[in-house]
Amino acid sequence: MNSNIPRMILGSNHMDLADRVLAKDKRAAARLITLIESEEEEAYEQLGILHASTGKAHIIGVTGPPGSGKSTIVDRLAKKIRAKGKTVGIIAVDPTSPFTGGAILGDRIRMVDLTLDEGVFIRSMGTRGHLGGLSRAASGAVKVLDAFGMDVVILETVGAGQSEVEIVSHAHTTVIVEMPGLGDEIQTIKAGIMEIADIFVINKADREGADKTAMEIQAMLGLNPEKPEWEPPILQTVARTDQGVDVLLEKVEEHYKYLKASGKFEKMVEMGIREELNTLIRGHLNRLADDMIDREQFDKMVNDILARKIDPYTAASQLVEDIENKLK
Amino acid sequence: MSERKMRVLIAKPGLDGHDRGAKIVARALRDAGFEVIYTGLHQTPEQIVETAIQEDVDAIGMSCLSGAHMTLFPKVTRLLREKGIDDILVTGGGIIPQEDIPKLKEEGIDMIFGPGTPLETIVKYHRENIVHSKNELEHPEDDTRK
Numbered sequence: 001m002n003s004n005i006p007r008m009i010l011g012s013n014h015m016d017l018a019d020r021v022l023a024k025d026k027r028a029a030a031r032l033i034t035l036i037e038s039e040e041e042e043a044y045e046q047l048g049i050l051h052a053s054t055g056k057a058h059i060i061g062v063t064g065p066p067g068s069g070k071s072t073i074v075d076r077l078a079k080k081i082r083a084k085g086k087t088v089g090i091i092a093v094d095p096t097s098p099f100t101g102g103a104i105l106g107d108r109i110r111m112v113d114l115t116l117d118e119g120v121f122i123r124s125m126g127t128r129g130h131l132g133g134l135s136r137a138a139s140g141a142v143k144v145l146d147a148f149g150m151d152v153v154i155l156e157t158v159g160a161g162q163s164e165v166e167i168v169s170h171a172h173t174t175v176i177v178e179m180p181g182l183g184d185e186i187q188t189i190k191a192g193i194m195e196i197a198d199i200f201v202i203n204k205a206d207r208e209g210a211d212k213t214a215m216e217i218q219a220m221l222g223l224n225p226e227k228p229e230w231e232p233p234i235l236q237t238v239a240r241t242d243q244g245v246d247v248l249l250e251k252v253e254e255h256y257k258y259l260k261a262s263g264k265f266e267k268m269v270e271m272g273i274r275e276e277l278n279t280l281i282r283g284h285l286n287r288l289a290d291d292m293i294d295r296e297q298f299d300k301m302v303n304d305i306l307a308r309k310i311d312p313y314t315a316a317s318q319l320v321e322d323i324e325n326k327l328k
Numbered sequence: 329m330s331e332r333k334m335r336v337l338i339a340k341p342g343l344d345g346h347d348r349g350a351k352i353v354a355r356a357l358r359d360a361g362f363e364v365i366y367t368g369l370h371q372t373p374e375q376i377v378e379t380a381i382q383e384d385v386d387a388i389g390m391s392c393l394s395g396a397h398m399t400l401f402p403k404v405t406r407l408l409r410e411k412g413i414d415d416i417l418v419t420g421g422g423i424i425p426q427e428d429i430p431k432l433k434e435e436g437i438d439m440i441f442g443p444g445t446p447l448e449t450i451v452k453y454h455r456e457n458i459v460h461s462k463n464e465l466e467h468p469e470d471d472t473r474k
Contacts, residue, residue: 027413030384038332101333102358108379109368115375115382122382126363128333 014042018049021148026121029148033123036140047140050147055269057089057146057153058256061171063133063193066159068179069203071110072239073248074156078114080249081152087119089145089153093134096126103127107156121145133157133164139276142170160193168196169275172268173255175199175248178217180209194220197232198255201248205236230258292323334458335363337385339371341404344394349421349443353389356447357454373403380408380416386458387417389450397424398431405436417457421445 014035020028035043060077062070071092078088092107103126114120123145125135134157145153157167168174176197194217202213214234221232233251237244259265301315338354340347347369354364365383367375380388392400401420408416420432421441429440438457441450 027381027384027411030382034332034335034384040332096363097358100359101361103363104354104358104366105363105383106366106368108365112367112371112375115378122379124365124383126333 014046017042018046018147021046021050021144022053024149029121029144030123032144033137033141036144037125037128037135037137039136043140047143050143053147054143055146057142057150058173059142059146059171060152060154060252061157061167061174062154062177063157063160063164063167063174064177064201064203065179065182068159068177069237069239070156070159070177071107073175073177073201073203073237073245074107074154075111075114076239076242076245077249077252078111078120078154080245082114082117082119086151087149088114088121089142089148089150090114090120090122090156091125091138091141091145091153092122092156093125093127093138093158095158096128098129101128121148121150127158131164132166133160134166134170139170165193165196169272172259172265173198173252175201175252177201177203178213179204180207180213182213198230199248199251200232200234201244202234202236203239205244206238210236229262230255289323292326293319294322297322333361333363334387334454335365335383335385336387336389336454337365337367337376337380337383338389338391339367339376339379340369340392341371341373341376341390341400342392342394342396343370344392345369346393347391349393350389350391353391353421353441353447353450356451360451360455362451362454373400373407376404377407377411377413381411381413385416387419387454390418390420390422392420392422392424395423397422398428401432401437402435409436417454419450419453 014031017028017032017035021032032043032046036047062074064070074090074092078090081088090111092105094103094105094107096103105124105126107124108115108122111122114122123141125138125141127135130136134155138155142153142155155167155171157164174196176193176199178200180202200217202210202217204210214236217234235244235248235251237248239245259268297319301310301319304310305312305315336357338350338357340350351366354366357364365379365385367379376388376390388404390401390404397420405418408414408418418437419439419441420437424432424440424442432440439453
């Protein structure tokens with residue numbers, strides 16, 4: 001099937017990708033996500049066009065340790081959402097090897113039945129060196145699926161341990177999937193991932209220790225000095241046999257209603273935009289710095305730092321001062 | 329611009345459960361820096377093609393040890409053609425008799441890797457036959473900013 005024509009030339013240009021996404025062309029959506037992953041300039045132009053059509057989807061984040069059943073939960077949840085007549089986009093992130101840059105993206109194995117459902121679009125992504133549980137392109141991919149018209153977008157992180165909390169700034173509703181028997185109650189009072197849940201799920205609840213895990217999480221939540229407006233429910237599921245997933249969907253929908261009714265939703269979205277704008281500006285400034293740093297001066301500074309003639313803090317200030325002077 | 333990564337779908341069409349070969353190939357491609365989408369056993373040709381579309385892969389590798397390759401592999405290339413897709417490399421592996429290979433190639437399967445094929449051969453084949461973006465062809469040296 002390989003006609004030996006370079007892939008990108010084949011479509012001749014990507015100027016119409018956004019329009020095709022809006023016209024519900026799956027191949028266009030898939031290709032645009034590829035361009036976003038490769039950080040190609042055209043991708044941002046097309047995303048810019050799509051911006052006006054985004055902001056409609058309910059974005060659900062699913063995170064938790066490896067093997068806790070995130071992908072299976074996502075599969076079951078997506079099926080229940082589909083049964084209600086809503087469409088679902090899924091972004092599933094798996095780790096990229098820090099040594100070879102390669103990755104095995106295997107989350108689809110748990111979602112095989114969804115493949116041929118017209119109302120579902122699943123995309124697997126490697127982290128490609130990004131820490132935090134997601135990939136750099138994940139938020140762009142969510143926008144594509146949002147603009148595509150998916151009512152719900154589920155964002156599944158890599159197997160996450162304690163500090164992969166980036167998901168909160170991308171999802172409206174964050175679900176943490178735990179399982180019985182992963183550490184004692186001290187784990188639950190540590191900072192990080194346990195703080196970000198809107199809903200706790202203890203999956204594989206048919207195993208020993210599910211009640212104990214639930215109790216420990218409950219105790220942890222009870223230590224909050226203030227009673228939060230939204231108290232994260234602690235659910236028990238056995239995703240493999242579909243047990244408890246109905247309740248999970250109910251709680252997810254309840255949380256969405258709570259966000260909307262309390263005015264939190266608008267604040268959350270605004271904060272997300274602030275963060276995104278900041279990140280984009282910093283990206284531009286980084287590139288600007290790359291272009292404007294005087295390389296000769298830079299190498300000289302490195303040697304001077306090595307020779308202990310100057311300290312790195314002063315050197316950095318001087319290099320930035322040079323850039324500022326050039327910009328004047 | 330960061331590099332354009334090569335993405336390969338490794339799929340097991342048909343009913344046999346021998347997925348060791350598929351997993352080894354998936355692992356070898358991973359170690360060679362590819363992103364491998366692995367979908368597991370018992371995939372229908374329709375599922376394989378739909379997955380290839382959603383994942384925007386550069387290549388599909390199918391493994392079949394049940395003897396049904398003459399039905400399943402061409403069904404995949406036919407479905408791709410029907411959808412107007414001609415830029416995905418399609419390869420097959422498994423227990424495939426020598427005399428079937430010309431027919432499979434006629435049907436649009438680009439390469440068959442039989443038992444005992446060195447993994448380097450498979451990796452090299454994909455590296456050489458996946459043709460990528462014009463941007464990369466124009467800026468082959470633009471490798472400094474990762």
